[in-house]
């Protein structure tokens with residue numbers, strides 16, 4: 001009788017402990033990124049600041065700063081959440097890993113929400129649309145008119161980018177040269193280590209403004225992912241909705257368009273390549 005009661009107590013306690021730890025696990029997994037960003041009063045945004053006019057370094061009042069329309073968007077997202085913005089610069093390729101590992105809260109880096117990436121992370125609505133362009137040396141402009149002209153050529157692309165995929169899959173037999181930093185790729189093109197460089201078209205256009213020996217070829221590649229979006233950890237519906245609200249607000253007010261105009265002007269004045 002007594003033993004029975006003790007057993008009962010032990011069993012009940014065990015069930016209680018198990019339930020508690022189960023609930024504990026559940027709530028940990030469903031950690032709400034929007035809430036924790038608000039709690040810490042800061043959102044950490046990862047980007048690769050080698051992509052004018054999206055994000056790039058510029059001297060503002062004698063100080064080296066990361067600027068661009070992605071930075072403006074990041075600022076507005078932080079403002080709408082009522083938190084500080086911290087920009088964490090890193091190479092483009094490791095951005096998704098850093099997000100998944102919790103080193104950053106979101107990616108704003110001209111990223112295309114393609115199917116492969118969507119398996120790993122979630123994306124906001126599209127905030128900007130662009131084609132992919134092909135940069136060449138001005139003196140070689142006549143040699144590059146169609147995609148076939150790129151066949152078998154040395155082509156530069158950023159490591160881990162959509163352009164890497166285009167160079168490897170859409171161009172035939174290309175000798176693809178991958179570098180982590182787009183500014184170094186522009187240097188490779190200028191010094192004839194590659195014959196063509198694929199980037200988003202606005203980036204290619206900016207590069208020719210600051211590097212008159214370069215030119216934009218007629219070759220373009222459509223963007224199959226539909227544009228650029230903000231990357232966030234999987235399953236964070238509240239945060240995605242919050243970010244989408246900011247994007248919509250900036251689209252409706254015309255501010256997003258203005259950010260793009262401003263970033264292009266700033267990049268044209270400031271870039272020192």
Ligand code: ARG
Nearest residue numbers: 048051109110111112161162
């Ligand atoms: N849009 C391309 C992609 O999603 C390239 C973006 C590169 N961004 C940068 N900040 N370098 O892969």
